[in-house]
Amino acid sequence: MDFFSSDFKLGILGGGQLGKMMLYETRKFDIHTKVMDASKDAPSKIGCDEFFIGDLLDFDAVYNFGKKVDVLTIEIENVNTEALEKLEHEGVKVYPPTSALRIIQNKAKQKLFYIDNDIPTAPFSRFAYASEMKDSVEHESLSFPFVWKSAQFGYDGQGVKIIRNIGDLEGLPPGECITEDMIPFKNELAVIVARNVKGDVTTYPVVEMEFHPEANQVEYVICPARIDDKVAQKAKEIALKVSNSIQHVGLLAVEMFQTAEDEILVNEVAPRPHNSGHYSIEASYTNQFEQHIRAILDLPLGSTESKVAGIMVNLVGAEGYTGDVVYQNIEEILKLDGVTPHIYGKRQTRPFRKMGHVTIVNEDLLEARKIAQQVKETIKVIAR
Amino acid sequence: MDFFSSDFKLGILGGGQLGKMMLYETRKFDIHTKVMDASKDAPSKIGCDEFFIGDLLDFDAVYNFGKKVDVLTIEIENVNTEALEKLEHEGVKVYPPTSALRIIQNKAKQKLFYIDNDIPTAPFSRFAYASEMKDSVEHESLSFPFVWKSAQFGYDGQGVKIIRNIGDLEGLPPGECITEDMIPFKNELAVIVARNVKGDVTTYPVVEMEFHPEANQVEYVICPARIDDKVAQKAKEIALKVSNSIQHVGLLAVEMFQTAEDEILVNEVAPRPHNSGHYSIEASYTNQFEQHIRAILDLPLGSTESKVAGIMVNLVGAEGYTGDVVYQNIEEILKLDGVTPHIYGKRQTRPFRKMGHVTIVNEDLLEARKIAQQVKETIKVIAR
Numbered sequence: 001m002d003f004f005s006s007d008f009k010l011g012i013l014g015g016g017q018l019g020k021m022m023l024y025e026t027r028k029f030d031i032h033t034k035v036m037d038a039s040k041d042a043p044s045k046i047g048c049d050e051f052f053i054g055d056l057l058d059f060d061a062v063y064n065f066g067k068k069v070d071v072l073t074i075e076i077e078n079v080n081t082e083a084l085e086k087l088e089h090e091g092v093k094v095y096p097p098t099s100a101l102r103i104i105q106n107k108a109k110q111k112l113f114y115i116d117n118d119i120p121t122a123p124f125s126r127f128a129y130a131s132e133m134k135d136s137v138e139h140e141s142l143s144f145p146f147v148w149k150s151a152q153f154g155y156d157g158q159g160v161k162i163i164r165n166i167g168d169l170e171g172l173p174p175g176e177c178i179t180e181d182m183i184p185f186k187n188e189l190a191v192i193v194a195r196n197v198k199g200d201v202t203t204y205p206v207v208e209m210e211f212h213p214e215a216n217q218v219e220y221v222i223c224p225a226r227i228d229d230k231v232a233q234k235a236k237e238i239a240l241k242v243s244n245s246i247q248h249v250g251l252l253a254v255e256m257f258q259t260a261e262d263e264i265l266v267n268e269v270a271p272r273p274h275n276s277g278h279y280s281i282e283a284s285y286t287n288q289f290e291q292h293i294r295a296i297l298d299l300p301l302g303s304t305e306s307k308v309a310g311i312m313v314n315l316v317g318a319e320g321y322t323g324d325v326v327y328q329n330i331e332e333i334l335k336l337d338g339v340t341p342h343i344y345g346k347r348q349t350r351p352f353r354k355m356g357h358v359t360i361v362n363e364d365l366l367e368a369r370k371i372a373q374q375v376k377e378t379i380k381v382i383a384r
Numbered sequence: 385m386d387f388f389s390s391d392f393k394l395g396i397l398g399g400g401q402l403g404k405m406m407l408y409e410t411r412k413f414d415i416h417t418k419v420m421d422a423s424k425d426a427p428s429k430i431g432c433d434e435f436f437i438g439d440l441l442d443f444d445a446v447y448n449f450g451k452k453v454d455v456l457t458i459e460i461e462n463v464n465t466e467a468l469e470k471l472e473h474e475g476v477k478v479y480p481p482t483s484a485l486r487i488i489q490n491k492a493k494q495k496l497f498y499i500d501n502d503i504p505t506a507p508f509s510r511f512a513y514a515s516e517m518k519d520s521v522e523h524e525s526l527s528f529p530f531v532w533k534s535a536q537f538g539y540d541g542q543g544v545k546i547i548r549n550i551g552d553l554e555g556l557p558p559g560e561c562i563t564e565d566m567i568p569f570k571n572e573l574a575v576i577v578a579r580n581v582k583g584d585v586t587t588y589p590v591v592e593m594e595f596h597p598e599a600n601q602v603e604y605v606i607c608p609a610r611i612d613d614k615v616a617q618k619a620k621e622i623a624l625k626v627s628n629s630i631q632h633v634g635l636l637a638v639e640m641f642q643t644a645e646d647e648i649l650v651n652e653v654a655p656r657p658h659n660s661g662h663y664s665i666e667a668s669y670t671n672q673f674e675q676h677i678r679a680i681l682d683l684p685l686g687s688t689e690s691k692v693a694g695i696m697v698n699l700v701g702a703e704g705y706t707g708d709v710v711y712q713n714i715e716e717i718l719k720l721d722g723v724t725p726h727i728y729g730k731r732q733t734r735p736f737r738k739m740g741h742v743t744i745v746n747e748d749l750l751e752a753r754k755i756a757q758q759v760k761e762t763i764k765v766i767a768r
């Protein structure tokens with residue numbers, strides 16, 4: 001099929017910031033795109049050829065949208081998989097495939113999948129209802145502290161909570177969940193694997209993630225990770241094992257813990273461009289969004305090497321501010337070398353909401369890290 | 385003014401491929417854009433917030449469009465300057481300013497400007513009508529070979545012709561023109577200068593251009609130019625002199641000849657992002673489109689250094705093909721390291737039409753040059 005002709009149509013489910021960045025690449029390649037999102041003000045409304053409003057969890061909306069395109073991809077996992085399955089049966093190319101998406105959508109399934117495929121992961125328990133956790137605590141089969149994760153629909157650190165005492169269980173959503181042992185880890189790492197339709201596979205360098213202690217959101221993503229080569233090699237091998245087991249098409253972002261004993265445990269995966277790969281727009285020979293497009297169109301995969309070191313700072317809404325967003329001191333950070341802000345285009349800020357990111361690139365990683373800190377201390381996402 | 389708020393509107397006159405690439409940057413910064421172009425199928429129709437159809441040379445169309453925005457810029461020089469002047473008087477920020485645009489729009493004026501400002505340029509003659517050239521030849525005040533240039537509206541090598549004999553004068557447009565001596569030059573060079581509203585100035589590295597012998601279009605742009613440092617320094621100084629004389633805001637691309645005696649002569653300038661700066665998307669810390677946006681919004685200018693060496697290959701329509709475009713072997717070039725195609729989105733190809741470009745980046749310039757040659761020999765822009 002000639003992807004570069006106007007006969008070809010690519011569909012993207014979800015019109016958020018990831019979709020928006022994907023659209024820079026489809027514009028570059030002049031690929032005809034249709035986007036569906038529930039919000040009429042979605043960031044990807046601009047930049048696609050056609051924009052549709054529809055609920056991503058609604059069978060009819062997803063099915064009818066999918067019938068209009070040749071290849072269908074996602075920028076968010078929470079989509080109606082029954083519709084995707086039917087579309088697949090009817091010849092629409094759905095990437096990632098429904099089978100991969102189903103494993104990933106539900107965190108309990110995802111954990112069981114790791115066990116079945118001999119992929120190292122933190123010990124866990126599965127609960128059909130949140131209330132069952134309390135019983136387990138009372139029967140001493142579950143002890144504090146532990147990590148609670150909603151089985152469905154986690155995003156931006158929502159759906160994850162550290163439970164230190166019985167009080168922390170109050171107010172959790174009632175549905176299916178898992179609990180995980182708290183892993184004393186040295187580092188959180190991530191590897192993005194790209195896999196095209198014919199099965200060619202390539203991995204990006206291992207990146208290191210620093211989390212905001214309260215918001216449970218990534219603060220810095222550092223590429224390459226400052227870890228030794230053996231650990232990096234192990235992380236890549238495990239990411240490839242997950243990729244090979246799950247048989248995705250497109251990107252797979254594999255988040256991992258490096259334990260005190262240099263064990264690697266898989267935390268979770270996402271079958272799409274990922275926050276941990278945003279640095280690649282400025283730092284890599286082939287950025288993650290272009291790579292995802294290459295993979296799902298079964299084009300040759302591009303080089304995943306870096307031109308320079310890259311660090312990403314998430315721009316999240318400052319605490320205490322809700323309303324029309326203002327990017328305070330953005331002009332100040334533009335004075336710094338190798339600094340590129342990406343503003344997602346959400347009109348309203350609220351505490352910890354992801355409003356954008358800033359990439360810092362430099363030949364020298366330590367210099368980049370210094371500038372990243374300066375960026376973090378200078379720019380503030382507030383309300384008018 | 386808060387450029388990052390939805391109250392601010394940026395207007396772009398022209399919706400071609402340069403405007404399209406400018407829009408990647410306005411999307412990245414989430415700047416609200418309005419674009420006007422004569423064609424309803426202009427490449428920048430997608431990616432802007434609002435698209436208007438209008439003739440760029442029509443006073444009313446330009447004036448009415450300009451009244452809707454806070455800052456107005458261009459992606460092509462051939463626009464109605466009377467309208468721009470009126471807009472300027474009424475408080476719209478027009479960058480480049482009308483005064484700079486007027487000098488540049490007319491090649492005869494441009495040449496006189498160089499003389500007035502002591503900027504080295506090839507000797508020339510000015511003719512109010514093309515027919516006067518014939519008289520000059522007959523009176524032996526003009527001798528073959530020489531270069532003919534239409535005073536107005538040159539683009540893509542149109543409006544320029546080498547005249548070797550009396551027959552070559554046949555069929556030229558009848559209007560105002562200049563003739564230039566043929567300069568025996570070693571290299572064609574270009575330097576892009578960025579200048580923001582408050583007058584901060586920075587220059588990109590000197591690039592070297594190789595032209596297609598027949599089509600008079602750039603075939604390769606090579607960054608950095610393979611010339612010695614003294615010549616590069618001289619080229620930058622002259623580019624800065626032009627920039628300072630013309631008092632533009634935004635980018636100024638200065639094309640120059642390096643003569644056999646290492647003299648630098650200014651050929652012509654463009655007050656906007658330029659083909660000679662396309663390599664910067666992949667190779668530079670701050671690409672030319674982002675830099676133009678920074679300059680016209682009076683933001684701090686970014687670093688113009690390169691992360692890696694960059695070479696650009698123009699994708700022009702192959703001879704003998706007119707009709708619905710096909711990018712033959714595009715998948716083959718995607719297999720090569722550091723290769724990024726940019727497809728402009730024009731549906732129809734014809735011989736030598738600019739249909740896109742391909743950037744090749746590599747740590748090693750000579751390696752990049754080899755891959756560029758491979759790209760050139762592999763991809764072909766044909767019709768279905």
